[in-house]
Amino acid sequence: MVQFRLNGREVSVDAPGDKPLLWVLRENLRMQGTKFGCGRSLCGACTVHVDGRAVRSCVLPIASIEGRDVKTIEGLRNEDGTLHPLQRAFVEEQVPQCGYCQSGQLMSAAALLAENPTPSDRQVIEFMQGNLCRCGTYLRIRRAISRAAAEMAGTGS
Amino acid sequence: MKAAPGPRDPSRRRFLLGTAGAGGALMISTQLGGCAGLGSDPPESGEWEADACLRISSQGIKVRIPHAEMGQGIATGLTMLVAEELDVDLEQIEVELAPAERAFDHPEWGVQLTGGSSSMRSRFLPLRYAGAGARELLRRAGAERFGVDPSECRVERGYVCWDAGKRRASYLELAEEASRLPLPDPAELELRPAGEFRLLGKSVRRIDIPAKVDGSARFGIDSAPEDAAVACIARPPRFGAEVRSFDASRAERVPGVKRVVAISNGVAVVADSYWTALRARAELDIEWESGPNAGKGSAEIQARYADLIATPADEVRSEGDTYTALDQSSGVLEATYSLPYLAHAPMEPMNASAHVTPERCRVWAPTQSPGAARDVAVAITGLDYEQVSVYPTYMGGGFGRRSEIDFVIEAVEVSRAVEAPVQVIWSREDDLQHGFYRPATRHFLRAGLDESGVPRAWLHRIAGPSVMERVMPMLVSALLPNRVPRWIKRAASGASGFVARRSTESPIVEGAEEIPYQIDNVRIEYARDEESFVPVGFWRSVGHSHNAFVVESFVDELAHAAGRDPYMFRRQYLADAPRHLRVLDRVAELANWQSPAADGVHRGIAVHASFGSVVAMVAEVRVTEEPSIRVERVFVAVDCGLVINPDSVQAQVESALAFGLSSTINGGVVEVEDGAVTPSNFDAYPILRMADMPDVVTELIASDSPPSGVGEIATPPIAPAVANAVFVATGKRLRSLPLVLPS
Numbered sequence: 035m036v037q038f039r040l041n042g043r044e045v046s047v048d049a050p051g052d053k054p055l056l057w058v059l060r061e062n063l064r065m066q067g068t069k070f071g072c073g074r075s076l077c078g079a080c081t082v083h084v085d086g087r088a089v090r091s092c093v094l095p096i097a098s099i100e101g102r103d104v105k106t107i108e109g110l111r112n113e114d115g116t117l118h119p120l121q122r123a124f125v126e127e128q129v130p131q132c133g134y135c136q137s138g139q140l141m142s143a144a145a146l147l148a149e150n151p152t153p154s155d156r157q158v159i160e161f162m163q164g165n166l167c168r169c170g171t172y173l174r175i176r177r178a179i180s181r182a183a184a185e186m187a188g189t190g191s
Numbered sequence: 192m193k194a195a196p197g198p199r200d201p202s203r204r205r206f207l208l209g210t211a212g213a214g215g216a217l218m219i220s221t222q223l224g225g226c227a228g229l230g231s232d233p234p235e236s237g238e239w240e241a242d243a244c245l246r247i248s249s250q251g252i253k254v255r256i257p258h259a260e261m262g263q264g265i266a267t268g269l270t271m272l273v274a275e276e277l278d279v280d281l282e283q284i285e286v287e288l289a290p291a292e293r294a295f296d297h298p299e300w301g302v303q304l305t306g307g308s309s310s311m312r313s314r315f316l317p318l319r320y321a322g323a324g325a326r327e328l329l330r331r332a333g334a335e336r337f338g339v340d341p342s343e344c345r346v347e348r349g350y351v352c353w354d355a356g357k358r359r360a361s362y363l364e365l366a367e368e369a370s371r372l373p374l375p376d377p378a379e380l381e382l383r384p385a386g387e388f389r390l391l392g393k394s395v396r397r398i399d400i401p402a403k404v405d406g407s408a409r410f411g412i413d414s415a416p417e418d419a420a421v422a423c424i425a426r427p428p429r430f431g432a433e434v435r436s437f438d439a440s441r442a443e444r445v446p447g448v449k450r451v452v453a454i455s456n457g458v459a460v461v462a463d464s465y466w467t468a469l470r471a472r473a474e475l476d477i478e479w480e481s482g483p484n485a486g487k488g489s490a491e492i493q494a495r496y497a498d499l500i501a502t503p504a505d506e507v508r509s510e511g512d513t514y515t516a517l518d519q520s521s522g523v524l525e526a527t528y529s530l531p532y533l534a535h536a537p538m539e540p541m542n543a544s545a546h547v548t549p550e551r552c553r554v555w556a557p558t559q560s561p562g563a564a565r566d567v568a569v570a571i572t573g574l575d576y577e578q579v580s581v582y583p584t585y586m587g588g589g590f591g592r593r594s595e596i597d598f599v600i601e602a603v604e605v606s607r608a609v610e611a612p613v614q615v616i617w618s619r620e621d622d623l624q625h626g627f628y629r630p631a632t633r634h635f636l637r638a639g640l641d642e643s644g645v646p647r648a649w650l651h652r653i654a655g656p657s658v659m660e661r662v663m664p665m666l667v668s669a670l671l672p673n674r675v676p677r678w679i680k681r682a683a684s685g686a687s688g689f690v691a692r693r694s695t696e697s698p699i700v701e702g703a704e705e706i707p708y709q710i711d712n713v714r715i716e717y718a719r720d721e722e723s724f725v726p727v728g729f730w731r732s733v734g735h736s737h738n739a740f741v742v743e744s745f746v747d748e749l750a751h752a753a754g755r756d757p758y759m760f761r762r763q764y765l766a767d768a769p770r771h772l773r774v775l776d777r778v779a780e781l782a783n784w785q786s787p788a789a790d791g792v793h794r795g796i797a798v799h800a801s802f803g804s805v806v807a808m809v810a811e812v813r814v815t816e817e818p819s820i821r822v823e824r825v826f827v828a829v830d831c832g833l834v835i836n837p838d839s840v841q842a843q844v845e846s847a848l849a850f851g852l853s854s855t856i857n858g859g860v861v862e863v864e865d866g867a868v869t870p871s872n873f874d875a876y877p878i879l880r881m882a883d884m885p886d887v888v889t890e891l892i893a894s895d896s897p898p899s900g901v902g903e904i905a906t907p908p909i910a911p912a913v914a915n916a917v918f919v920a921t922g923k924r925l926r927s928l929p930l931v932l933p934s
């Protein structure tokens with residue numbers, strides 16, 4: 035039995051210790067917003083936050099999550115239930131196409147802005163380089179990150 | 192391209208329309224035959240007549256989308272058509288993806304399929320007439336309620352208004368009454384004139400995006416029944432290999448494994464979770480027949496192509512007398528181009544769910560081919576057509592890969608074998624190594640120029656496998672021996688339309704055959720590789736993806752050989768191609784072609800028509816020390832007919848360009864060794880990353896022509912535009928993809 039915090043709630047899961055967090059989320063906890071893309075930490079579709087840092091959940095054994103704080107796309111909203119500025123910006127810029135990689139893109143971008151509220155273009159690209167998008171929404175992702183960063187700076191949040 | 196029927200054109204009759212009044216709802220279908228009689232009770236909700244695409248009731252307005260929504264925005268675009276004619280806001284319509292039904296067959300191909308950048312083009316009139324038909328019925332219902340002649344009533348934003356009597360009633364109030372009225376004569380329906388469009392041509396927000404930013408959008412992988420088991424399948428380690436024998440005892444001992452079953456293409460491990468099934472699959476002990484392709488690989492395939500293009504091949508098109516003209520030309524230019532196999536690599540690995548019982552088969556799949564999926568499920572289960580349902584889901588990229596039905600076959604076979612709901616999930620390795628690849632091809636070109644550099648003869652010889660030869664068995668019967676009666680019937684009617692169309696416009700030569708330049712002697716030849724064993728399929732823009740690179744690179748070679756500016760050279764020979772000329776001129780203006788580029792930046796230009804549209808690009812490229820190729824900015828001019836949702840078209844231009852660029856610079860190649868694909872994940876098959884995405888400046892040319900293709904059209908021209916810029920930068924003509932500069 036592994037216990038951890040998921041989007042602010044305590045959860046406990048009975049799963050083999052080597053089962054990746056991704057599949058624990060998707061199968062044991064039926065949280066399917068986090069996506070499977072490669073299984074080897076090569077595409078970023080499965081990105082979630084563990085203790086505030088962006089990690090690839092497809093290679094993270096659940097045993098290593100004991101007692102830690104996990105946030106997924108389902109928990110990205112603000113505490114009052116409104117969309118995170120990045121989510122709003124992704125709508126404003128009409129970023130997603132097929133949408134499959136977007137949970138991972140959003141979670142990476144959120145970790146970036148939490149760590150660096152005013153990233154330069156180069157810093158955005160460096161941070162987001164591990165998140166693949168086969169639909170090629172990269173330009174719009176960059177625009178949306180700038181928009182959200184500006185909004186977050188403006189509101190001081 | 193067919194023109195839109197005029198206001199009194201009787202051919203509109205074929206669009207219209209059935210109505211039905213079930214449960215107080217007005218329903219409209221767009222296939223002749225009406226709503227009744229075509230088939231199954233829609234099993235989940237029961238609220239739809241099987242063939243209806245539009246439903247208006249006191250509860251609201253609903254539209255069902257007959258095409259795959261894979262990010263191209265078609266659900267929004269098609270809903271806009273209905274909303275425009277109904278005169279309601281997009282937000283007033285609830286949108287669902289249509290299940291597999293004959294009523295949703297592609298109007299031209301006779302099978303329910305999303306491909307060929309044809310969804311908007313083929314549904315543009317039918318769905319508008321559906322909206323117009325409903326609007327007219329509602330207007331009459333309103334008039335009846337007000338006790339006046341329908342001519343005294345008009346519609347506005349979801350209401351029928353009788354201005355003289357200062358009364359109005361909403362569509363929802365009137366739906367039940369409207370559902371009891373006789374169908375209006377289709378010839379009396381007026382579509383809204385283009386000048387009065389409220390929605391069409393304006394950028395609207397895509398209706399699928401909110402669910403794609405909060406994790407709630409359900410893709411195929413999220414759509415299994417709650418109690419479904421998960422299966423991973425051990426497929427042949429080499430194309431054409433088959434299972435000789437297997438021992439499942441170790442796999443069956445893995446905790447959580449439920450069953451191990453043989454299916455037609457391998458061995459399936461069925462377990463309580465993907466993780467379990469994946470690990471247990473590694474414990475399978477399978478002895479495979481070595482099959483006919485042991486030892487065969489990419490090098491041998493290209494060598495065979497080289498032999499094939501060394502001598503004249505089958506004539507695809509011939510104008511004038513090319514061979515004689517080449518002999519008489521004062522200058523002859525020759526070149527050989529080669530292109531690799533490519534994988535689709537959509538972000539969502541293949542998957543499908545099925546639940547087969549003795550009375551029923553249900554399939555949930557991220558598929559571009561719900562029609563073929565339903566037929567194949569009928570064939571496998573032996574159930575009646577009406578007992579089989581296929582529910583398409585959102586999909587994490589299609590690009591042509593999901594027009595195949597291999598993953599549906601697997602899910603149905605496994606569920607049938609274990610008599611339980613099952614979801615088949617592929618690993619990324621499965622996806623890259625068991626795909627249907629963009630064909631590798633090799634091209635021989637020879638052009639004759641006269642003394643003043645004018646091209647007089649053009650010979651283009653293409654070697655490669657036939658995509659149609661591979662796909663036709665899927666569309667007919669050979670893939671599924673012993674169990675295909677309905678499919679064969681379909682081949683005679685519906686699917687054959689698709690097959691015939693694609694055969695005559697053989698994908699391998701598309702984009703080469705219709706070279707737009709004025710040259711007196713043109714000869715296109717195709718040498719089919721009869722020994723091809725690598726499964727090939729439709730890959731975003733299909734034959735255009737290789738032929739645009741070859742044609743537009745070689746035209747550039749001719750321009751430079753003639754000492755001419757590549758833009759001016761092209762435009763001189765495009766007098767018969769006004770749409771090409773227009774986008775070419777426009778992109779040259781956008782890119783400021785006539786002025787020098789910034790220091791260290793070099794430009795390349797290309798123009799290509801595909802799927803009824805024409806796209807021109809100028810790529811701005813910098814070649815760095817390593818050496819590596821950086822594409823910094825691309826200007827794009829697009830003529831895709833009437834633009835429905837401009838922002839969506841812009842997004843598709845960025846997307847298709849990125850897809851093409853991915854195989855142009857730093858991209859993965861599907862190498863084949865010993866009869867199998869070698870790259871297995873994104874480390875060995877890289878796709879475009881954020882750092883390599885150029886700025887894209889797109890202009891959509893205003894047009895009154897009916898809408899033409901959008902989703903694929905920006906893939907073909909990017910490779911030649913970049914290659915042509917690299918030539919300017921380095922003096923090196925790179926004739927294979929991906930572009931690699933010698934260090």
